[in-house]
Amino acid sequence: MRCSKLGEKVCIKNFTLSELEKLMIDWGERPFRARQIFHHLYVRLIGSWDQCTDLSNNLRREIKEAFHLEAISFISKLTSSDGTEKFLFKLPDGYAVESVLIPDPPRYTLCLSTQVGCPLKCSFCYTGSLGFKRNLKAGEIVDQYVQVQQLSKNRITNVVFMGMGEPLLNEAELFRALEILLEPRGINLSHRRITLSTVGIIPAMDRLGKHYPVNLAVSLHAPRDDLRSDLMPINRTYSLEPLIEACIKYPLPPRKRITFEYVLIDGVNDSPREAKELSELVRPLRCKINLIPYNPHEGAKYRRPSEAKVNEFQAILQKAHITATIRESRGIDIQAACGQLAGSLRRFSTNIPSHTHHALTKGE
């Protein structure tokens, strides 16, 4: 009986193809077995090892002994009137994460979470106010993709890392998940079809651009350091000037532009002064700006600006020849999800049996 040499049983979706190839060699198998396994996991989307009939019984038994097939368990799905599908998954330690599939045919965009909660404490953010629990493992990120694809009749065409958490604070597991999502013999997503949203963790942004140059969406929310530090404490570590320099250096996919996210908060960052400062700040860049009128959550200290103020802000940017769109609300405004998703998660919990759901709380 060959030994897995892995110690504790782990989920196979944590492993890149080259790691599985090495493992197969260690097990005395030919490396192409790993490619067969990847095909089963990510092209056929198998739900049981018994479906891998081209692997010997012996190898299948060893794989079953060494690996879990699933990293997360599906709990529940809700479909909103506009077709947005929200999936709730339970993690092995009882926490929960949500993934959202947004239809915009022929594009179907899956929004993935990378952390349970978020440690960054932006002052306008509900997720931040709930605190941070833990980073997700690569397998827990990849399995959101696999299980949503198994559960939805719509074929996922794009992936955005805009769910719960700051992806670049979970760099090692994020990069491993990207490696798996991009693998041509598996899911085979293109860099152009993946967008990562970040507050601007500059050293990790540089490494992302070097190794996995996916599209970038940067949460700005303010055009000056004093205001941005008030809204986003991370600005005291990674301030605007070096952030804009890092954006200029970032190797975008061809014909792509950086997106800047800007949540408009009434009386805080939505005046004509900020619109002008913002247009100056982003002028050196090939970019577009997403204006997101603030959605107050329960107990929020900020308000949503009037439609007239939002339109005026947009007009000032457009006059400066900056592309600026106002983001329409979907069933759940998940693209504003940096800060919105945990709120929906809590509401979501009221629709599923309480004994199965532990959003941001330890499980049974």
Ligand code: SF4
């Ligand atoms: S806005 Fe984004 S980065 Fe800031 S606390 Fe919320 S989830 Fe974290």
